[in-house]
Amino acid sequence: MTSRRLRAPFRLTFHEVARHRPVDLLSPFVQHDRTEGLDLPPGSLARFGPGPRAPFCAVVVDVAEVGRDGGVRCGLAGTGGVLATYRAARQEITLEVDGPAGAVVVGAAPAEVAAPFRLACVVNENQVSVLVAEGAGEGWRPYLSVRDRVADLTDLRDPAVLGSLEYGCGGVDAGAVISRVRAGYSGAIGLRDPQVVRRPDGSPVLRDGRLFVTATNAGHGFFQQAHWGVWALDVADPSARPVHVATLFSERDGLLLGDHAGALVLDEEADRWLVLVSSWGDHSQERGVHVRHATVRGTDLLNGVHVLRTDRLELPTTASAWDPSVARVRGRWYLAFTECTSFGPPRYVFHPALATTAGAEPTAGLERVGADAALQQAEGTILQRFGRVWYLLASDRDAAEYPVYDLGVGRVGALRAPYGSNIPHPMVLATGRRPRRRWWLVSFDGTPWHEEVFGYGTHGDLLVMAGRPPAWRETLRAVVRALAGRVPGGVRRRVRGLRPGRPGRPGTGRPGTLLCPRTSAPVRAAVRDQEEQA
Incomplete structure (x- = not known):
């Protein structure tokens, strides 16, 4: 006992x-990372290949330059897909779903963004979020996060829907200078x-x-x-x-x-x-x-x-x-x-x-x-x-x-x-x-x-x-409490009379010690068990 x-x-x-707090829009499992071939004509949308195996992903675009009439978009392209768009002329970020009847805007927010910046479209289940970070940093600010209206038009959890989508990005209106695109599983x-x-x-x-x-x-x-x-x-x-x-x-x-x-x-x-x-x-x-x-x-x-x-x-x-x-x-x-x-x-x-x-x-x-x-x-x-x-x-x-x-x-x-x-x-x-x-x-x-x-x-x-683990004195006090009801009455009286913390030599039986001759053996065994456990 x-x-x-x-x-x-x-x-x-x-x-x-x-204490740790990772805040990663992209996990280490990046499927596409491109810095070349991004000189795209305005209004075009480049597709980079198959999307994720589960609806938890992110597309992050590094925008080096964007004109007053330019813009950029990114996300999952295809029927049932979702795209985030920034338009400089409107100073606005929008989120649209490519639904059965065509593209439908499901969310919009004002955004004053100056290049260089990063635009991210993040999919978590059927919730899609759009975030921006200034420069090349990771100080992300969320502008939009929409679920119900997305789920009304598509179901990204459906393997048939998700399997038909591809990662994509491109310029809108007068376009933008894109220096890098990364896409993969969200973090x-x-x-x-x-x-x-x-x-x-x-x-x-x-x-x-x-x-x-x-x-x-x-x-x-x-x-x-x-x-x-x-x-x-x-x-x-x-x-x-x-x-x-x-x-x-x-x-x-x-x-x-x-x-x-x-x-x-x-x-x-x-x-x-x-x-x-x-x-x-x-x-x-x-x-x-x-x-x-x-x-x-x-x-x-x-x-x-x-x-x-x-x-x-x-x-x-x-x-x-x-x-x-x-x-x-x-x-x-x-x-x-x-x-x-x-x-x-x-x-x-x-x-x-x-x-x-x-x-x-x-x-x-x-x-x-x-x-x-x-x-x-x-x-x-x-x-x-x-x-x-x-x-x-x-x-x-x-x-x-x-x-x-x-x-x-x-x-x-x-x-x-x-x-x-x-x-x-x-x-x-x-x-x-x-x-x-x-x-x-x-x-x-x-x-x-x-x-x-x-x-x-x-x-x-x-x-x-x-x-x-308990300090030596704490261990001895715990042992005394544990053994107090299992030793002879005379020993119990001596234990109750001790003042914890007072100097003394264990095992001597002198005033101020925590052990006495009749209990030292089990106490020492218990202390040894505790030390081995610690």
């Missing part, structure tokens, strides 16, 4: 050591819902000193505009900027979607990837959310762009569910998830839950273990091992803390970690081996990006926290 208490996750104290304007890429036993997947984390790539709108990415972190230098190494899209129900908030498990014994993801890609309050799964072989999901076909996971619940986390514990699979019993009004109501199966597959024959239904806004369910003991971690917004449960979903404590805005997830992990093992907590906060234009859903500073 003493050893288990000392190994509990709430013995660690976490503090922030790094993230924030990161949230991190989960470490792990093996079934909970150990993190490391390559060349890099730790891999799946994260929700915040998009230009609500949850449907986000998508799922894989990021690499340098465990030796958590202050180093995360690197976007992979993007994972979903194909289901006849649509191409950005499902996100899930877990990626490398099962090397079975030579496969286990993929669990939440169906946020087409979420509505009426449709709800559920967990989906896939098994992938012969592909490295930590590199490149992937479109995954997934199936609905049969969980032991009739409610909506998200944030899956899976681990194999003593021959059984455990699957944690967040269970949502109401989408309001006035607010979503959700809490942590746990299921298990003795089968060979983590997705078959799941039986309910339990849930903490007393909580109303608790998510971010994570299964994590501390020493030899597994725990279920979660995040409770109402209490502003990270509750910790055993595998019977019994509350055993809470993490000692800063709790910021939104509902930060407690992705705790250990790297290295004793005695150089280091504990980390990867999370996020609610910092938005141009929320005045895009609304809720752009949030996500990625936070890295380091875990500190």
Whole structure:
């Protein structure tokens, strides 16, 4: 009992050591990058080849010069496509859809822009945004972001529609001098819902000193505009900027979607990837959310762009569910998830839950273990091992803390970690081996990006926290408390009479010491366990 208490996750104290906020309209997965052949006749539209495999992309045009009567446009060309246009004479930016009856302007905004500048057309699901950056910088300012009117005229999630479109750009009216065009998959304007890429036993997947984390790539709108990415972190230098190494899209129900908030498990014994993801890609309050799964072989999901076909996971619940986390514990699979019993009004109501199966597959024959239904806004369910003991971690917004449960979903404590805005997830992990093992907590906060234009859903500073084990004195005090009820009465009286923090030599029995001859052996064993765990 003493050893288990000392190994509990709430013995660690976490503090922030790094904070990251990538704001990338384009991901590293650029499909076209041209600096030549851009001397286009006014009014022409050059096409650069096939568009993206999922409706999450961006076209960025560097405009070197534009006359008083000139202009430029860019986007996805073809029937059902979308084009952003800047006209200098009107000092206006417009967004149009090539609908069944021809081009239809679905949005317009005044814009005083002086060359050189960059014009970007960004597609996130059916939401299309137009942004401008002065010079050659990345200080993007959004001018337009339209979804409903776009969706009335086209559905970019439809593989038949998207597959017929091409990246394009060109001059309008008197034209413009274009120095560069880039087109490819869109990036993230924030990161949230991190989960470490792990093996079934909970150990993190490391390559060349890099730790891999799946994260929700915040998009230009609500949850449907986000998508799922894989990021690499340098465990030796958590202050180093995360690197976007992979993007994972979903194909289901006849649509191409950005499902996100899930877990990626490398099962090397079975030579496969286990993929669990939440169906946020087409979420509505009426449709709800559920967990989906896939098994992938012969592909490295930590590199490149992937479109995954997934199936609905049969969980032991009739409610909506998200944030899956899976681990194999003593021959059984455990699957944690967040269970949502109401989408309001006035607010979503959700809490942590746990299921298990003795089968060979983590997705078959799941039986309910339990849930903490007393909580109303608790998510971010994570299964994590501390020493030899597994725990279920979660995040409770109402209490502003990270509750910790055993595998019977019994509350055993809470993490000692800063709790910021939104509902930060407690992705705790250990790297290295004793005695150089280091504990980390990867999370996020609610910092938005141009929320005045895009609304809720752009949030996500990625936070890295380091875990500190208890100091020597803290450990001894914890040991005394743990043993106080299990030692002879005379010893208990002497322990109660001690004043913590007063100098003394452990094991001497003198006033002011924290140990006595009759308890020193178990105390020393417990301290040793704690030091090994840390």
